[in-house]
Amino acid sequence: MKKIMLSTAALAVVFAGHAYAQSRDTIQIAGSSTVLPFASIVAEEFGNAFPDFKAPVVGSGGTGGGLKQFCEGVGENTVDIANASRPIKEDEIKTCNDNGVKDIREVKFGFDGIVFATSASQGDFALLPVHVFKAVAAEVPVDGKMVANPYKTWNEIDASLPAQEINLAIPGSNHGTREVFQEKVIAPGCKEAGLPEMDKEAMKKACETFRQDVVVEIAGDYTETLARLQANPATVGVFGLSFYDQNKDKLKVATVNGVTPSLETVASGDYPVSRPLFFYVKGEHIGTIPGLAEYTEFFLSDGISGNGGTLETAGLIPQPDADRTAVLEAFKEGKTVGTN
Amino acid sequence: MANVDTASMTPRPTRGVESNQDRLVRIQKGLRRRRAAETRFRAYGAGAVLLAVGFVVFLFGSILMQGIPAFWQPAADLKVTFDPTLIKVDPKPVQQDGQSPAEFRRATLDWERAVTMVNWNRVIENAVREAAPNVEFTPKDVQAFVSPNQRFVLRDMFVRDPGLLGQTVDVELLLSANVDNWLKGNIERSLADDRQQLSPGVRSLADTLYADGTVRMIFSYVLFTNPDSRAAPAEAGLLGAFIGSLYMMLIVILLAVPIGVAAAIYLEEFAPKNKITDLIEVNINNLAAVPSIVFGLLGAAVFIGYFRLPLSAPLVGGLVLVLMTLPTIIIATRSALKAVSPSIRQAALGLGASKTQMVFHHVLPITYPGIMTATIIGVAQAIGETAPLLLIGMNAFVATLPATPLDQSTALPVQIFLWQGNENRNFFEPRTAAAIIILLAVMLILNAAAIYLRSRFERRQ
Numbered sequence: 001m002k003k004i005m006l007s008t009a010a011l012a013v014v015f016a017g018h019a020y021a022q023s024r025d026t027i028q029i030a031g032s033s034t035v036l037p038f039a040s041i042v043a044e045e046f047g048n049a050f051p052d053f054k055a056p057v058v059g060s061g062g063t064g065g066g067l068k069q070f071c072e073g074v075g076e077n078t079v080d081i082a083n084a085s086r087p088i089k090e091d092e093i094k095t096c097n098d099n100g101v102k103d104i105r106e107v108k109f110g111f112d113g114i115v116f117a118t119s120a121s122q123g124d125f126a127l128l129p130v131h132v133f134k135a136v137a138a139e140v141p142v143d144g145k146m147v148a149n150p151y152k153t154w155n156e157i158d159a160s161l162p163a164q165e166i167n168l169a170i171p172g173s174n175h176g177t178r179e180v181f182q183e184k185v186i187a188p189g190c191k192e193a194g195l196p197e198m199d200k201e202a203m204k205k206a207c208e209t210f211r212q213d214v215v216v217e218i219a220g221d222y223t224e225t226l227a228r229l230q231a232n233p234a235t236v237g238v239f240g241l242s243f244y245d246q247n248k249d250k251l252k253v254a255t256v257n258g259v260t261p262s263l264e265t266v267a268s269g270d271y272p273v274s275r276p277l278f279f280y281v282k283g284e285h286i287g288t289i290p291g292l293a294e295y296t297e298f299f300l301s302d303g304i305s306g307n308g309g310t311l312e313t314a315g316l317i318p319q320p321d322a323d324r325t326a327v328l329e330a331f332k333e334g335k336t337v338g339t340n
Numbered sequence: 341m342a343n344v345d346t347a348s349m350t351p352r353p354t355r356g357v358e359s360n361q362d363r364l365v366r367i368q369k370g371l372r373r374r375r376a377a378e379t380r381f382r383a384y385g386a387g388a389v390l391l392a393v394g395f396v397v398f399l400f401g402s403i404l405m406q407g408i409p410a411f412w413q414p415a416a417d418l419k420v421t422f423d424p425t426l427i428k429v430d431p432k433p434v435q436q437d438g439q440s441p442a443e444f445r446r447a448t449l450d451w452e453r454a455v456t457m458v459n460w461n462r463v464i465e466n467a468v469r470e471a472a473p474n475v476e477f478t479p480k481d482v483q484a485f486v487s488p489n490q491r492f493v494l495r496d497m498f499v500r501d502p503g504l505l506g507q508t509v510d511v512e513l514l515l516s517a518n519v520d521n522w523l524k525g526n527i528e529r530s531l532a533d534d535r536q537q538l539s540p541g542v543r544s545l546a547d548t549l550y551a552d553g554t555v556r557m558i559f560s561y562v563l564f565t566n567p568d569s570r571a572a573p574a575e576a577g578l579l580g581a582f583i584g585s586l587y588m589m590l591i592v593i594l595l596a597v598p599i600g601v602a603a604a605i606y607l608e609e610f611a612p613k614n615k616i617t618d619l620i621e622v623n624i625n626n627l628a629a630v631p632s633i634v635f636g637l638l639g640a641a642v643f644i645g646y647f648r649l650p651l652s653a654p655l656v657g658g659l660v661l662v663l664m665t666l667p668t669i670i671i672a673t674r675s676a677l678k679a680v681s682p683s684i685r686q687a688a689l690g691l692g693a694s695k696t697q698m699v700f701h702h703v704l705p706i707t708y709p710g711i712m713t714a715t716i717i718g719v720a721q722a723i724g725e726t727a728p729l730l731l732i733g734m735n736a737f738v739a740t741l742p743a744t745p746l747d748q749s750t751a752l753p754v755q756i757f758l759w760q761g762n763e764n765r766n767f768f769e770p771r772t773a774a775a776i777i778i779l780l781a782v783m784l785i786l787n788a789a790a791i792y793l794r795s796r797f798e799r800r801q
Binding site: 033055 | 457528572735761765
């Protein structure tokens with residue numbers, strides 16, 4: 001027993017010592033669950049295409065969670081890349097800088113659409129932003145006055161919508177999708193709803209306060225939203241276009257402003273609810289962690305995130321070639337965000 | 341039960357007033373009531389057992405029903421020609437005189453990269469065209485038909501044996517996840533084109549080749565030989581997660597068992613009984629009840645934040661699980677030690693053994709079965725743990741097999757969690773159930789091994 005104990009202690013010390021001595025040779029990525037499928041595919045292809053580098057490891061945790069990890073500092077036990085489904089915020093850049101992460105390189109690699117979908121068995125939805133706003137807001141204007149939201153079914157909001165109970169599953173605030181939802185759907189909807197005169201603060205609050213009884217915030221990923229739709233078919237869920245694409249046998253998509261979401265309508269800008277996708281590279285780690293620059297260049301290559309590339313097959317909406325080359329150039333030059 | 345008591349407690353009528361007949365009736369009534377109460381209680385008990393068994397049967401039944409089909413997946417037997425007009429690469433480099441090993445490795449890597457860049461999709465497309473000359477399909481259809489990473493299977497064959505150039509060989513290629521869904525009927529076959537995952541070309545290709553036997557359902561060996569995959573879901577496997585779990589298990593056994601047993605022996609046999617040891621005892625008991633997620637937070641703060649150990653590493657996961665398992669092992673070992681008869685201790689001491697000799701020669705061997713049980717319970721608990729691992733980054737997508745406990749990895753239960761979240765629901769719902777079956781099988785094997793070992797120890801005494 002004593003011998004075992006001694007050897008175990010020795011082993012533990014060796015392990016720990018080893019950890020200090022060894023430098024990490026695998027890129028570590030964290031962040032947005034919308035970007036995760038794309039980043040994972042690129043990571044795998046990268047590992048296959050470059051026999052001298054290991055495939056990067058891709059974690060999730062949402063855009064906010066990923067950037068928080070990213071900004072923890074510089075060093076081998078911090079992540080090298082944060083995936084994001086929205087641009088980095090000022091206060092996040094500040095946290096990063098305070099912790100010594102100054103060389104933050106932004107890489108935009110494509111677009112994603114956000115769709116409203118119901119169970120395939122449900123009625124057709126032709127939504128306008130104002131419908132969604134009236135469905136989710138805690139208070140809505142009736143005859144020029146703000147009253148507690150009285151709507152119970154969709155056809156009470158607009159006669160063109162199905163007579164179906166209002167139930168919405170929207171992404172939680174840890175998701176970048178949530179911000180796009182607020183910005184591209186709720187904000188225009190709120191404007192259009194014709195709220196009575198009020199000061200800016202009160203207006204913002206009126207626009208962004210949701211009622212709790214019919215709106216469910218999903219903190220997990222889209223499979224959780226899908227599970228909710230299957231449990232209660234009368235729910236309208238918010239999904240990424242690529243997720244909808246993979247499950248269109250179970251889901252029926254709603255049009256927004258009369259446009260059906262698809263790769264084409266999002267790319268052309270006709271479909272209003274879309275957002276760019278990013279990842280942020282920690283410049284301090286380039287050269288220390290092998291393959292970091294190569295991974296970024298590989299990600300931005302024509303065959304991966306270009307038109308007809310691997311990621312388009314997986315549901316990414318590619319950016320125009322000129323933009324892609326511009327992003328690559330900026331990355332190579334070492335252009336950073338925040339510091340100017 | 342209550343009415344049994346009240347029946348016997350009712351104040352009896354004064355003797356003498358009651359006739360024998362009445363007394364008999366009263367006693368029989370009481371008896372009947374007591375028997376009825378007993379029958380009722382038995383029925384409740386049996387009902388509870390039945391309900392529990394029913395739940396278990398339902399749970400296992402639904403997992404098995406869903407998971408077992410996922411152990412088979414479609415593959416096509418194709419005649420693949422390594423066409424020299426498509427594969428235009430230099431001959432494989434050989435080490436030349438005066439070439440340093442580093443230069444040679446560089447040359448080999450360059451050559452391998454050139455081989456990777458060969459348009460293997462075209463090679464596969466030609467093979468599929470030969471197998472199905474009468475079906476109309478586009479090159480894109482072929483990429484949706486054959487699992488995307490199969491091109492690396494061909495590449496690896498060529499890298500191993502460049503002599504294949506110009507030859508035609510029989511190769512079994514796995515088909516994509518969506519073809520799997522289509523052939524198994526996991527996606528509604530009657531749906532319109534715009535709601536299908538596969539284009540009509542791929543669907544007719546799959547149906548034609550399945551009918552003529554080129555496409556067969558084969559055992560999903562990839563589940564056991566591959567790490568996770570996102571680019572090619574049909575080739576996603578559990579080996580990476582299994583190795584991660586194995587490393588963590590080894591770390592738990594190597595660290596938690598000796599430390600736990602040593603702590604238990606000291607506390608039980610040597611430590612003075614005073615306020616400090618009482619405090620330690622209370623704390624250990626409390627520690628056993630701490631939710632595992634707390635250990636995860638602790639691990640993230642201490643091992644990753646302070647000791648700067650790598651993220652997502654089984655070493656860190658193992659250490660967290662060691663902390664979690666320690667109290668279980670200490671408590672179980674202490675109760676095993678307590679159960680050893682004092683006569684053995686007294687006999688040993690009486691014959692002049694020192695306290696250490698008494699413990700290690702006479703007391704401890706008797707407790708081996710108990711310690712074994714404690715270890716099994718602890719390890720089984722640890723191997724099924726997910727929550728703390730999420731906090732130390734072990735829920736990442738890892739496409740390579742971990743070579744050491746310091747390489748990034750996932751664990752079996754975390755892999756189940758990850759697959760559960762995959763977008764391709766039709767394919768990953770059964771795969772997740774299959775992964776659950778495998779995890780349960782691993783647990784059963786562990787437990788069986790432990791029971792076998794324990795019974796051997798018990799027999800030896």
